[in-house]
Amino acid sequence: MNNQDALTPPKLSGSLPLLGHILDFGKNPHDFMMRLRARLGDVAEFKMFHQNMVLLTGAEASEAFYRAPDDVLDQGPAYKIMTPIFGKGVVFDAPIERKNQQLQMLMPALRDKPMRTYSDTIVAEVEGLIQNWGESGQLDLLEFTKLLTIYTSSHCLLGSEFRHELNEQFAEIYHDLEHGIQPVAYVFPYLPLPVFKRRDRARARLQELVAAIMEKRAHSREQSTNVFQALIDARYDDGSKLSAHEITGMLIAAVFAGHHTSSGTTAWVLIELLRHPEHLQAVQQELEGLFGDGNPVTFESLRQMPRLENVIREVLRLHPPLIILMRKVVKDFRVKNFVIKAGQFVCAAPSVTHRSAELFPNPEQFDPDRYAPERGEDRNLYGWQAFGGGRHKCSGNAFALFQIKAIISVLLMRYRFELSAPAESYRDDYKKMVVEPGSPCLIRYQRNNRASTASSDNASPGLHHQAAGGCPHAAAGFQVEIDMDLCKGHGACTGEAPEIFHVDEEGRVTLLDAQADHALLEKARQAEKYCPTQAIRITQTG
Template sequence: MALLLAAAVLLLMTIVLLFAIQWWKEKREHRRIVSLFPGPEASLLLGNLDKMTPTEKSLSFNESLLLRFPKLFRLWAGPLFGVIIATHHDVIKRVLLNSTPKSEEFYRLLRPWLGDGLLISKGKKWLRNRRLLTPGFHFEILRSYIDIYNEATNILLTKWKYLAKNEKAVDVFDSSCYLALDVVLRCACSYESNCQTQSESAYVRSIVSLNEIPVARVLFPPYRSDFIFYFTPMGWRARKAVRTAHQHSEAIIRNRKMQLISQNLENQRGKRSDFLDILLLAKDDEGRGLTDTEIRDEVDTFIFEGHDTTSSGLAFTLINLARFPDFQQKCYEEIKSVLSNRKNVTWDDLGKFTYLSMFIKESLRLYPPVPFIYRTVEEPFEVDGFSFSKGCEIVLAITLAHRNPHIWENPDKFDPLRFSAEAAKNRDPFAYLPFSGGARNCIGQNFALHEMKTALALTLSRFELLPDSSCELKRAPYLILKTENGGRVYLRDRGSRDS
């Protein structure tokens, strides 16, 4: 017995040793490949981890590297793991058009929450589901959402009127978050959450946690191991947040299924459907629909992408309107000329907000809601003499590309006229990517832009936005771009001022 036990222990130790040797070889080869790329100095133990935190200081450091490394550079996350940071459209375009798959190293950290939805899935499954979901963003369906944009925004403006009267600053990130969540739940799921008027939502708290946790895991290498992570307090918080998010989406799906049955919508496919209807009724070429798990994954993905990215873009745009009063005045004059004395925005109005659209685009350039996109090379390729081998991790740094002085003149200057028809006509389309690019661009980008235009037009028609000088704007690049200390503006009621 003792001899058998000793043999078993020896066998186990041999297996562990062989795995360790193989792991070391792979990491050593990875380090050799990444070392071929240029980059800043790094410490032997920590690498550049101190320059990879989700803070304004780290972003500013990375932006300072653009003068030395105009198209790409490498950073080390510890002694063995390195990533290539792509900061120029020449590289970014090649990666996106090369159908390079999303990084499993990073996006697997989102899988417990988002499953295998459009954001994470790849290959045939992604292609099938993208085709099934595309009808949910057809022109006629988007057109039907304009009333919801108006109604949800008016709820927010009613709350803001009280704050303006009492000369209190508003946190536009908090307000935008609830507005965007209200809109996406109503539009996508026909679900009245009342999240703008009721107490803070446990679901929103869970989304905030699930947004921050993957970045924390990337920046602390031991947390990349599921075995270690889920025995930590943060891992416990992550599990709880995932449960809350899933329970919320599953309840919405159950309710919608019951409505479909009671309304007999299976036989009324020609009628207006929302995003969830399309998920529940979709059939591929072989007559197969989506499973319950696939439906939940897509609902979670769309609610996340449809509210968190939009709320970030909207909040930063509101802050920038307050920071640049001359531009704000031009937006207001355009809105006033389009709306006249009307209190709501119509579908036809959206195409008339030319200057407002340029302002939004410039805000999204300097403050893109998704600051980084992660890819892993499957098929080797070359760009400008740099060889990308299989297994290379590439970060498409949208926030750096949008401030790259080799692409943009005076890149830190806020100038909406960059997006006039004349200025933009010769620009490479991959130089500006607030919604990514290529085949995997954001399926809901028009939905987001329509919502933002409506909310901003109604806001500026009723309030003048003033900056909060005590609140310095410091970016915090998590999954979605946030700020380190919130974002506040003051409101001046235009009706009160005019009277």
């Protein structure tokens, strides 16, 4: 079918003059998009003010969205709201090639080797915040997880200066930047509103602090592996270094990504476990098997938590923090048998696709076992899309899962919790741009003094992921495939099987020749299992 034969997407009726469907959308975006899909299908057009928007849901339409190259679907025009915060010429405001270079510069601090150093930092932050809780009490869970994730994210990703020397200043700056994300900024980002003036002063002040720390680090012999240092050391393809303005914006972007999504998800993990005691008990048994004898929380132990990881995946399915992802159509874009014209905007909606019964049977049910190997309901990479997908899948997804698992592990080993309000009263707040539990979000806690109840038969099934093919490398006995559209260069594969995989300093992955004995096959399967973007597939050939 050529473009002349293709269909235009079905349009939602009831658009208001000047406003379009914004009033209905604004009441509850998730409900609006669920109704839109139910009425018009996986490809459906609606209107936001003067702009035509096309919602893409379901695995096939989502794959088209996530796999489209940047010269077809462009992120930049959809996220101009972030330009005053990140800065002009930074990330979404940069030309496509420069933006992609900037994002790649964040990867060294998110690769496998530095990730192995973060567990002690995260555990220490959790222990430090709960040391004054006492025997029992009540707290606002969301406020606690917000504070905790900003501490852990800033400490791990930015460095000790931000966490300790500039802790109070950075918290105030971050607060003003965060509150600068207002819906009106989509259309008028520079109105002379007090909240925008505070936003702009905060960014200017942060750039001053960044420049001062850059000067200090230039004369220090201390080796750092965090995002800040990675950006200081980074070079564009033309050999030029990043300016303090660019580094400031990218640091803000890194912390926003690590804080906003993780704080709400961490809160929801504990809420859903308290709503479902059978899954709470299973997770507690798993943790007691790992830590019941006083063993420390380590990088390796955090990778041996299939039950907790499945709970987190199910929380992210039902409560994805980003419920709509947008791109501008630069060239006519084909989805299924529809053509979307250049100039329109397209949207993926994780919260809607995650509730597709054809992808997730009984989609409203909280069921972490749906990710067990025998069911594998996350095998479709464009069905489960809490971290996006394709070339723009969130690079920090491995850090986010690692951070949440560490936080929940310490909390559940130290305290028992219960909900302070009826279970059904804890709901997503869809009025926020990053969705999280509504406030107040109260829970009660009591110090956990019980003995370990770990049993020898509490092992949980491991995770098994599959990825689409590309770049095959055959060896006697098995074949390795890497989907280069998904690979982000995290380097977990090299950590597991250096005989098979190599990741260079630029994050490019190559496959090495190797003998396919049994030990090597097991290493290859570990690389497949721990790849953060599920870009590796191992198949036996004989």
